[in-house]
Amino acid sequence: MKKLLCSSALVLSLALPVAAQDYTPDPNATPGGMITITYKDDVATLDPAIGYDWQNWSMIKSLFDGLMDYVPGTTELRPGLAESYEVSEDGTVFTFALRQGVTFHNGREMTAEDVKYSLDRVTLPETQSPGAGFFASIQGFDEISTGAADTLSGVEVVDPQTVRITLSRPDATFLHVMALNFASVVPREAVEEAGADFGKVPVGTGAFRLADWVIGQRLVLEKNEGYWRDGVPYLDGITFEVGQEPVVALLRLQQGEVDVPGDGIPPAKFQEVMNDPDQAARVVEGGQLHTGYITLNVGMEPFDQLAVREAVNMAINKDRIVQVINGRAVPATQPLPPSMPGYTQGFDGFAYDPEGAKAKLAEAGLADGFTTQLYVMNTDPNPRIAQAIQQDLSAIGVEVEIRSLAQANVIEAGGAGEAPMIWSGGMAWIADFPDPSNFYGPILGCAGAGDGGWNWSRFCDEGIDAMATEADSFTDPTAPERLELWSQVYQQVMAQAPWVPVFNEQRYTMKSARMGGDDALYVDPVSIPVNYDYVYVTE
Amino acid sequence: MAGYLVRRIFAALMILLGVSFITFVLLYVLPADPVRQIAGRSATAQTVENIRQQLGLDQPLLVQYGRYLAGLVQGDLGRSYLQRTEVSTLIASRLPASLLLMAGGIVCELLIGLTLGVIAAIYRGRPLDQGLMVTSFVAVSAPQFVVGLLLLYVFAVQLGWFPIGGYGTLAHLVLPAVTLGIMGSGWYSRMMRSSMIEVMRQDYIRTARAKGLTRGRILFRHALPNAILPIIAMIGIDIGIFMGGIVVVESVFGWPGIGQLAWQAIQRVDIPVIMGVTMVSAAFIVLGNLLADIITPFIDPRIKMR
Numbered sequence: 062m063k064k065l066l067c068s069s070a071l072v073l074s075l076a077l078p079v080a081a082q083d084y085t086p087d088p089n090a091t092p093g094g095m096i097t098i099t100y101k102d103d104v105a106t107l108d109p110a111i112g113y114d115w116q117n118w119s120m121i122k123s124l125f126d127g128l129m130d131y132v133p134g135t136t137e138l139r140p141g142l143a144e145s146y147e148v149s150e151d152g153t154v155f156t157f158a159l160r161q162g163v164t165f166h167n168g169r170e171m172t173a174e175d176v177k178y179s180l181d182r183v184t185l186p187e188t189q190s191p192g193a194g195f196f197a198s199i200q201g202f203d204e205i206s207t208g209a210a211d212t213l214s215g216v217e218v219v220d221p222q223t224v225r226i227t228l229s230r231p232d233a234t235f236l237h238v239m240a241l242n243f244a245s246v247v248p249r250e251a252v253e254e255a256g257a258d259f260g261k262v263p264v265g266t267g268a269f270r271l272a273d274w275v276i277g278q279r280l281v282l283e284k285n286e287g288y289w290r291d292g293v294p295y296l297d298g299i300t301f302e303v304g305q306e307p308v309v310a311l312l313r314l315q316q317g318e319v320d321v322p323g324d325g326i327p328p329a330k331f332q333e334v335m336n337d338p339d340q341a342a343r344v345v346e347g348g349q350l351h352t353g354y355i356t357l358n359v360g361m362e363p364f365d366q367l368a369v370r371e372a373v374n375m376a377i378n379k380d381r382i383v384q385v386i387n388g389r390a391v392p393a394t395q396p397l398p399p400s401m402p403g404y405t406q407g408f409d410g411f412a413y414d415p416e417g418a419k420a421k422l423a424e425a426g427l428a429d430g431f432t433t434q435l436y437v438m439n440t441d442p443n444p445r446i447a448q449a450i451q452q453d454l455s456a457i458g459v460e461v462e463i464r465s466l467a468q469a470n471v472i473e474a475g476g477a478g479e480a481p482m483i484w485s486g487g488m489a490w491i492a493d494f495p496d497p498s499n500f501y502g503p504i505l506g507c508a509g510a511g512d513g514g515w516n517w518s519r520f521c522d523e524g525i526d527a528m529a530t531e532a533d534s535f536t537d538p539t540a541p542e543r544l545e546l547w548s549q550v551y552q553q554v555m556a557q558a559p560w561v562p563v564f565n566e567q568r569y570t571m572k573s574a575r576m577g578g579d580d581a582l583y584v585d586p587v588s589i590p591v592n593y594d595y596v597y598v599t600e
Numbered sequence: 601m602a603g604y605l606v607r608r609i610f611a612a613l614m615i616l617l618g619v620s621f622i623t624f625v626l627l628y629v630l631p632a633d634p635v636r637q638i639a640g641r642s643a644t645a646q647t648v649e650n651i652r653q654q655l656g657l658d659q660p661l662l663v664q665y666g667r668y669l670a671g672l673v674q675g676d677l678g679r680s681y682l683q684r685t686e687v688s689t690l691i692a693s694r695l696p697a698s699l700l701l702m703a704g705g706i707v708c709e710l711l712i713g714l715t716l717g718v719i720a721a722i723y724r725g726r727p728l729d730q731g732l733m734v735t736s737f738v739a740v741s742a743p744q745f746v747v748g749l750l751l752l753y754v755f756a757v758q759l760g761w762f763p764i765g766g767y768g769t770l771a772h773l774v775l776p777a778v779t780l781g782i783m784g785s786g787w788y789s790r791m792m793r794s795s796m797i798e799v800m801r802q803d804y805i806r807t808a809r810a811k812g813l814t815r816g817r818i819l820f821r822h823a824l825p826n827a828i829l830p831i832i833a834m835i836g837i838d839i840g841i842f843m844g845g846i847v848v849v850e851s852v853f854g855w856p857g858i859g860q861l862a863w864q865a866i867q868r869v870d871i872p873v874i875m876g877v878t879m880v881s882a883a884f885i886v887l888g889n890l891l892a893d894i895i896t897p898f899i900d901p902r903i904k905m906r
Contacts, residue, residue, distance in 0.1 A: 062794045101851075102864055105683045113640050180820055186650040193647055196863025206646050260684050276693040277856035278767060302766070305854040308749070309765045312757050316764060449848045469632035476636060513633070513648060558698070 083139050084132050087597070089400040092562050093449035094297045094598035096320040097577070098591070099305040106260030108188040109245035109270065116323060118242060119588045120301070123282065123385045125245035125296070127158050127264035128176065128224075129236050131597045132508040132579030133588070136350075136400075136495035138236055142171065142246055142266065152231040159222045163289045165248045166270040173218040178249045180226075181205070181212050185236075190242030195493070196231035233538040237494035240587075255586035257460025277304060282593075290306055295597035308516055311571075315340070320573040320598075321583070331387045334571070347584025348400045350492035352393055352500070355435075355450065355473070355561040356483045356518040363431055364481060364518075368557035372421035373482075374411035376457045379562050382449050386442050390564035395551050396500050398565040400537065400586070401499030410555055410562065418457045430458025436480040438487035439465040443503055444565075447484050450593055483517050484563075495586060497540055497547035501529050505554055508541070520559035525550055548554040575600045605610045609895065619882040620672065620875070624665050634869040655681070668875065677879070678872035680865075687876035691858060695880070697767060698857030701780060702842045704723040704773045706835060708781025710787055712801070714831070716785070717792020718824065724797060732789065739786035742847055758793050765854040777851040780845050786837055788831065795827040802826075802833050827846035837893025840885040 100116045107117060130141035140146065143157040163171045164215035180558045183190045184205050196202055200215025228235060238244060263271055269282035283298040293396040299325070305313070310322035311330055326344070328332055331487045334340045357364040357373060359504065364370055379392035394410030397403055422428060437447040444465050451461040461482070467472070468488055475482040501507040507526050509516030532546040554560070570583045570590055578596040585592040635652045636643075636664045656667060671678055677687035713736075720732040755775060756764040762775050800823055801804065810817050847859035858877050865873035 099854075103683070103861075105680075105743060106685075111684060126820065185729060187654070187656065189638055189651050191638065191643060194642040196645050196646070206644070206650070208650075257679070258685055275688060275856075277697075277860065302854070303852070303858050304860050305765060306852055309752065309852065312752070313764045336643065395726070447783070467632070469634075469637060469867070470630075472636060473632045476633075491738075511645065513636060513645065 065184050083137075084595075087595070089577065090173055090295050090595075090597045091577075092295045092597070093297055094295075094462070094600075096296060096379065096596075096598060097300045097318065098304060098321045098323050099302045099319050099336045100323040101303070101305060101307060101310075103277060103303050104301065106541040107585075109242045109247065109263075109265070109292060110188050110192065113555050116301075116303070119265075119585075119591060120280075120282070121242045122267070122588045123266040123269045123299075123593045124263050124271065125244075126267055127240055127244040127246060128159075129240035129244075131240060131587045132209060133592050134163065134585050135581055136586050138240060141240065142176075143239075146236075148536060152233075152534075153228040155226045155227070155228075156219070157224045158222065160289060161222065163266050164287060165251070165266055166264045166285060167248060167251055168252070169244060169248060171248070172221040172265055173187075173224045174221070175219070175246050175248055177213075177216045177218050179246045180216050181425070182247070182252065184213060184244050184281075185211065186268070190243060192241060192533045193224075194517030195241060195243060197230045197240045198230055198235060198238075200227045200229045207566070222435060231534040231536055232274070232380070233533050233540075233543060234494065234496045234498050236538065239338070241248070241494060267297065267499050269270075272298065272321070279303070290594075294594045296593065299593055306345065309529040314571060314573060317573060319407040320576055320594060322571060323590055325590070326569050326571055328386060328389075331369045331389065331569070335387075340571070343572055343574065345570045345572065345580045345583040347568050347570075348398065348586070349584070349589075350398050350401055350495055350586055351566045351568060352398050353390070353446075353563045353566060354393070354396070354485050355563060356480075356485065357559055358478065358481050358518055359557075359559055360478055360519040361481050363425065363427055364433075366425045367558065369427065372418040372425070372457065374558050374561050375414045375418035375421065376449060376459070377453050377563065378413050379563055380413070381453075382446055383564050384497055385445050385449050385567075386564075387464065389569060390566045393562035396505065396560060396562055397497055397547075397551055397553055398492075401492065401495060401500070403495055403544040405548045405552060407550060407553075415453075415456050421460075422457060428458075430460065432460040433481045435482040436462055436463045436464045436466065436471050436474050437484040438468045438471050439469075440487055443484060443486040446486055450484065459543065463532045476513040476515070478512065478517075478519055479515065491589075497544065497551075498529065498533050501547075501550060505559070518559035520557065521568065522553070523597070524558065527555070605894075608890055611756070612890055615886055616879065616882055620669065620879060621665065623878045624668060624874060625661065627869075627874060628661050628664070630869070632646045632869045633683050634871050637868050637870075645882055651707070672879070677876040680870055682865075682870045682871045683869055683873070687872045688860060688872060691876055691880055692860045694856055694861050697855060698846055698850070698859060700773065701776055701846055701855055701857055702839065704777025705780030705784070705842055705845070706838060709784035710781075710835075711785075712781060713785035713788025714792050714828070716789040718796055718819070720789060720793040721796035721800070721827075722792075722819070723842050729793075733793070736786040736789040739782050741786075741790075743758035744783065744848045748776070748784055748849055751775050751779055752852070765852075767854070767856050772853075776849050776855050779852070780842060780849045783845065784841070788834075791831055791834070792827065795830055796823060799823045800829040818846060833892045836890075836895075839888035843881045843885060 102116060104116050105114055106112050107121055109121045112121045128143040130139050132139050142160055144160045145158050147156045165171055178277055182188055184193050184196050195400055199213055201210060201213040204210035205213055217225045219225050252259050255262045268288045270284055270285050272283040273281040280297060280301040284294055307324045307327040311318055313319040314322055357370045359365055383390050383392055394408055395405060416505055428512045435447055437443050447463045451463060453490045454461050475483050503515045507521035510519045510521040528546060530548050532543050535543040571581055573600045577599045582592040582595050635648055635657060639648045639651055712824055716732050720729045725889055756762045762771050766772050805823060808822050846857055850857045850859040860875040877894045
């Protein structure tokens with residue numbers, strides 16, 4: 062796939078039919094069977110333009126399709142509802158040829174009109190989509206988001222099987238955006254009939270359809286027999302039970318009543334599970350595109366001094382913090398997680414050096430230390446991590462007062478620029494798509510540094526911003542020069558030390574003995590937490 | 601009687617109005633912006649502003665409150681910001697489960713509390729009485745989260761007598777109802793004990809004893825009905841206490857009631873849902889107290905309604 066994408070950029074304007082099957086189906090897979098998955102929180106909505114939660118993200122992936130998709134268990138793009146696509150020489154015009162004969166769950170055939178309708182819908186202000194911003198590079202986005210237009214001028218229906226999308230600027234991440242849930246294709250008549258309640262009666266083209274939903278209790282998906290990808294899904298259906306505490310879900314898994322606990326293994330039970338060989342054998346470990354970090358507010362004293370930010374970076378004992386969460390992470394050196402393209406191999410960042418940190422403080426004229434506040438979300442293990450940070454900083458003379466608050470309150474304090482330090486855990490950045498740009502704009506770029514933004518360190522460097530813009534203007538997202546540019550961006554960010562990158566969390570999922578399929582499907586980097594379309598049961 | 605009722609109902613409505621205003625103001629001053637929860641982390645400033653306007657959250661507090669009240673009197677609780685559906689639908693789908701759990705909790709606390717209270721009163725001052733009173737003290741003090749998990753572990757996981765959480769059958773109800781009832785049962789056993797002891801000192805009990813009635817007949821025909829009276833009125837107040845308790849119990853047992861709904865809404869500043877659950881809970885508490893006041897005179901003619 063990567064090769065194909067490269068060639069699409071280099072060969073230019075040539076139609077590139079892309080291989081229809083790029084995933085080798087598991088030869089042992091047997092169709093049939095139902096599985097049970099639990100979640101603590103309710104499924105808020107299954108509307109692909111709205112859903113942005115841990116629970117509904119992969120459900121929506123199984124109910125809907127977009128023009129692009131990922132090879133299961135990987136971060137490699139593959140075509141979805143588009144059979145092939147062409148990119149213009151300057152990288153601003155994408156022409157997608159749609160698959161023939163794909164039908165929605167209501168039986169109607171999907172056409173180019175549906176693609177246009179869906180993209181208009183997600184960007185219209187009335188929809189209040191949390192994903193609208195991802196589509197900003199499409200021509201006409203500004204007009205539609207200010208209400209000046211009610212359709213995206215950059216999306217044209219060429220014929221019922223062809224859609225042409227024109228961008229206002231080259232956007233290397235555009236194909237990833239087309240693979241986001243927010244870009245799912247929905248049928249107009251079903252949306253209009255359901256009105257604002259479309260999220261409760263979703264109709265898509267996906268591998269599963271919604272069979273039953275008792276709000277607050279249970280949600281059942283059943284196999285879409287007419288699914289356009291051959292051979293999948295394997296399962297007859299999936300029952301999601303909501304409102305289950307992770308500890309209770311684990312007990313039920315041990316009794317064989319649950320197949321996958323959607324919220325994972327509760328931190329308090331992790332050691333117990335890993336110490337039991339039978340249970341440990343059913344634990345699946347995988348990387349995820351996540352970084353946990355401490356923001357240092359460059360707009361507040363004394364973090365406006367580089368030496369102080371460096372001192373804090375040197376004072377944090379990342380290995381010990383990893384121990385606090387039972388070793389379920391690897392220490393981080395830079396904003397990007399290791400599995401993300403553009404990660405700088407061999408970049409060591411700041412080593413743990415309390416003496417050096419004290420020297421840096423003295424250099425800043427703060428040899429006696431200072432007092433500051435650390436904001437943290439109030440769910441386990443975040444307060445415990447905050448305490449470890451507090452101890453580390455206390456060792457160099459910095460007194461930290463911990464403000465442990467509900468998620469929404471921490472986000473508010475961060476957006477208002479009131480928090481000197483924030484531990485990102487529980488709100489941390491898990492990538493929306495596997496591209497290095499996703500860790501920059503809103504959380505480290507100037508665009509996010511205003512009031513209400515997500516750039517909580519208020520770091521804004523015009524020079525680095527310009528490099529980021531340049532990197533995103535490439536037409537090929539995997540171009541080595543582009544990834545090198547991103548690597549430079551993050552190294553330059555670290556030279557300014559607005560963050561303490563602490564760790565990259567590993568994901569641990571557990572499954573029942575009867576669950577089959579590649580382990581990668583259970584820690585799928587995109588279909589979080591499980592790729593439901595490709596897993597199967599063995600009995 | 602009618603005048604009394606009208607006055608009480610008017611007072612109840614005033615209380616509800618007060619609750620709605622206080623809750624609304626508290627949510628308004630809360631340092632958390634619901635619009636940012638809706639808009640998500642990739643939203644532009646324009647998107648955030650659009651949403652704020654569409655929801656009317658750019659209006660002054662009193663205008664917002666006025667709009668909410670206007671909806672409320674027409675039975676419109678608004679739409680959930682995050683679930684994007686009617687709050688009334690969300691509450692209606694979950695209320696039956698909460699009511700069932702509360703009913704189960706009341707039955708459990710009465711059954712356990714009254715029985716233990718009577719036994720303690722009979723064995724007053726003896727080791728059994730002292731043992732029961734210590735037990736009741738533990739029951740009152742034990743956190744429901746711990747009690748729930750303990751019961752779950754022993755009776756569902758180890759013994760397998762009941763399902764591990766969930767909803768649907770009577771077997772599902774037992775453990776959550778007992779968890780909810782245990783705290784109240786501690787109070788009831790103490791109250792029942794002292795009430796029973798008080799009654800046993802009365803002249804009519806001495807008369808009954810002098811008539812040569814059996815011990816059982818004295819206890820169950822003459823003493824118990826009188827001792828229970830002051831306790832009945834407590835049940836109305838319990839509904840209020842339970843409204844708090846169900847938040848914990850529902851989350852431990854995966855019980856699909858409004859407590860869970862409230863907890864999730866609070867986490868994500870879903871103001872219409874928080875308001876809705878608060879108003880419905882407040883209405884139940886007020887109604888419970890009202891019923892207790894109305895019923896008491898029927899049980900005990902000495903208490904007059906004025």
